[in-house]
Amino acid sequence: MKTEQLLSLLKIKKVYGTLPESVTDITIDSRETNATSIFVAVRGTTVDGFDFIDDAINKGCKFILSDRTRELPENVGLVQVKDPERVAALFSEYIYEFPHESMTMIGVTGTNGKTTVSTMIHNLSLAMGKETAYLGTNGFMLSEEHYPSANTTPETTRLHRNLKEAEDEKMDVFTMEVSSHALKLGRTYGLNFDITIFTNLSQDHLDFHNTMTEYGFTKGLLFSQLGQDLRKRRYVILNNDDEWSDEYKTMTPYEVITFGNTSEADFYPTNVNGTLEYTEFTLNTPEGEFFIHSPFVGEYNISNLICAIISEWLQGYELEEIINTVKDMKPVSGRLEVLDKTLPIDLIIDFAHSPDALQKVLETVIPFKKQKLILLLGMTGERDYSKAEEMGRIASMADYVFITVDNPGNDDKQMLIDILERGMMHKNYETFIDREEAIKRMVEFADDGDTLLLVGKGREPYQIMEGHVKVPHRDDLIVLDAAYRRYKSDEYEEI
Numbered sequence: 441m442k443t444e445q446l447l448s449l450l451k452i453k454k455v456y457g458t459l460p461e462s463v464t465d466i467t468i469d470s471r472e473t474n475a476t477s478i479f480v481a482v483r484g485t486t487v488d489g490f491d492f493i494d495d496a497i498n499k500g501c502k503f504i505l506s507d508r509t510r511e512l513p514e515n516v517g518l519v520q521v522k523d524p525e526r527v528a529a530l531f532s533e534y535i536y537e538f539p540h541e542s543m544t545m546i547g548v549t550g551t552n553g554k555t556t557v558s559t560m561i562h563n564l565s566l567a568m569g570k571e572t573a574y575l576g577t578n579g580f581m582l583s584e585e586h587y588p589s590a591n592t593t594p595e596t597t598r599l600h601r602n603l604k605e606a607e608d609e610k611m612d613v614f615t616m617e618v619s620s621h622a623l624k625l626g627r628t629y630g631l632n633f634d635i636t637i638f639t640n641l642s643q644d645h646l647d648f649h650n651t652m653t654e655y656g657f658t659k660g661l662l663f664s665q666l667g668q669d670l671r672k673r674r675y676v677i678l679n680n681d682d683e684w685s686d687e688y689k690t691m692t693p694y695e696v697i698t699f700g701n702t703s704e705a706d707f708y709p710t711n712v713n714g715t716l717e718y719t720e721f722t723l724n725t726p727e728g729e730f731f732i733h734s735p736f737v738g739e740y741n742i743s744n745l746i747c748a749i750i751s752e753w754l755q756g757y758e759l760e761e762i763i764n765t766v767k768d769m770k771p772v773s774g775r776l777e778v779l780d781k782t783l784p785i786d787l788i789i790d791f792a793h794s795p796d797a798l799q800k801v802l803e804t805v806i807p808f809k810k811q812k813l814i815l816l817l818g819m820t821g822e823r824d825y826s827k828a829e830e831m832g833r834i835a836s837m838a839d840y841v842f843i844t845v846d847n848p849g850n851d852d853k854q855m856l857i858d859i860l861e862r863g864m865m866h867k868n869y870e871t872f873i874d875r876e877e878a879i880k881r882m883v884e885f886a887d888d889g890d891t892l893l894l895v896g897k898g899r900e901p902y903q904i905m906e907g908h909v910k911v912p913h914r915d916d917l918i919v920l921d922a923a924y925r926r927y928k929s930d931e932y933e934e935i
């Protein structure tokens with residue numbers, strides 16, 4: 441891309457030094473720069489990208505974008521703009537040539553269910569034979585190929601590189617989670633979504649959004665940013681049982697399709713029947729009733745699955761064909777996932793870390809418990825503390841609770857435990873600073889027939905500890921190891 445062409449996109453800018461004639465890449469990380477990239481220096485929460493300009497220059501970078509200027513070596517140029525992140529989105533669009541335009545773009549937002557719904561869409565699309573990409577908390581996927589990612593929705597330059605890779609790999613569909621952080625920080629500027637989905641809104645992230653009203657309106661940006669061009673076919677899928685949907689409807693001129701638990705929604709379930717292995721229900725739709733046998737557990741996963749079904753239907757598939765594919769869908773990693781079913785105890789891992797998610801997962805699991813329900817719950821560090829007491833109160837629905845930490849970061853671990861403990865409504869609990877110890881003790885404590893539910897991490901492969909160091913950690917492997925040592929020690933070898 442010619443530098444001159446990029447600069448012509450901006451009315452207000454100051455140019456210092458000598459810029460290269462053209463560029464091929466753009467990044468906000470000096471460690472990823474090369475001789476043909478633009479380095480966008482942005483202020484972070486721990487360091488200032490501006491201090492890494494020399495690092496970028498040492499890697500050969502000749503084009504810096506920043507809100508400030510400084511002395512530059514020969515043959516390096518700096519473009520000073522008011523808002524480098526906004527300009528980064530614009531430049532990314534032009535450099536990567538609008539990579540999203542060749543794919544069906546699906547954006548999923550909401551407090552809970554983004555990963556589940558997006559993964560269900562990805563897996564359903566795969567099962568239906570499409571080339572499909574997923575981007576979200578569980579990483580970046582090009583069909584079955586998996587790459588890790590640091591954020592639910594990455595910053596704009598990385599997001600555009602992911603979109604470009606998906607376009608190069610000839611993906612038909614790109615399904616991505618759109619976090620409220622991303623919407624507020626403009627990470628998705630420039631993207632035109634064909635289908636957008638709102639799962640639900642409940643308390644979370646108030647450290648970032650201050651109030652629920654601010655949080656709700658931030659989520660609404662996904663719909664208000666769809667635009668006004670009615671020549672385009674764009675659809676909005678809303679949760680009819682969530683009052684924020686009334687607000688979101690007013691933010692867009694595009695067709696709204698609703699799901700919910702009552703006949704007021706366009707799509708709703710009846711005759712629900714389930715176990716810890718499957719759920720069956722009748723799906724009522726504008727095109728009639730369909731019987732569904734789904735491999736997912738719990739009522740909220742019915743809503744999640746319905747969202748995925750609607751999104752395929754909106755792409756032109758017959759409901760019957762989509763529903764026939766549901767039985768072949770894979771589980772969603774770490775979301776209400778039942779581990780080895782041959783043990784005398786039931787082991788379930790889940791990702792719940794907001795009050796609503798915790799309540800929902802407990803309400804789902806409790807009807808299936810044979811004996812005690814034992815819960816492992818940790819408080820996340822450096823995040824919204826105001827939810828802790830409520831989470832402790834909800835955790836009391838379990839018969840016994842192991843209270844610990846979840847990605848404590850630089851926070852005092854005992855403080856995190858204390859704020860959860862404050863909400864406990866009964867005394868049947870123990871506290872552990874060390875999450876691994878808590879899990880081992882939980883298995884020792886269990887009696888045959890008990891259900892062990894570990895929430896907060898799913899299959900996340902690390903704990904964020906002091907200094908934000910990611911220490912390897914897997915709830916699922918630790919709990920299975922402890923269970924095999926206890927119940928299958930004869931045949932058991934290290935897993």
Ligand SMILES: CC(=O)N[C@H]1[C@@H](OP(=O)(O)OP(=O)(O)OC[C@H]2O[C@@H](n3ccc(=O)[nH]c3=O)[C@H](O)[C@@H]2O)O[C@H](CO)[C@@H](O)[C@@H]1O[C@H](C)C(=O)N[C@@H](C)C(=O)N[C@H](CCC(=O)O)C(=O)O
Nearest residue numbers: 468469470484485486487489492590591592593595619621
């Ligand atoms: C608090 C926050 O938003 N942090 C994000 C931020 O990190 P940071 O502010 O610490 O960055 P920093 O380390 O200070 O670096 C500042 C700048 O210097 C640059 N740098 C740094 C070092 C270097 O050698 N060279 C260099 O150029 C960095 O690339 C960056 O551009 O910029 C990083 C790169 O884009 C993000 O990965 C990181 O997200 C972290 C992981 C995070 O936890 N973010 C949360 C708040 C978040 O965004 N969450 C939502 C989902 C929430 C949910 O629904 O659960 C999300 O979408 O992920």
Ligand SMILES: Nc1ncnc2c1ncn2[C@@H]1O[C@H](COP(=O)(O)OP(=O)(O)OP(=O)(O)O)[C@@H](O)[C@H]1O
Nearest residue numbers: 551552553554555556577740790791792797800801
């Ligand atoms: N539709 C839903 N309604 C309420 N709770 C849900 C729903 N779907 C999933 N959950 C609960 O929320 C947890 C997180 O689910 P999921 O990872 O899909 O959400 P998310 O929006 O991606 O969360 P995050 O942004 O924190 O990663 C699940 O493990 C489950 O306990």
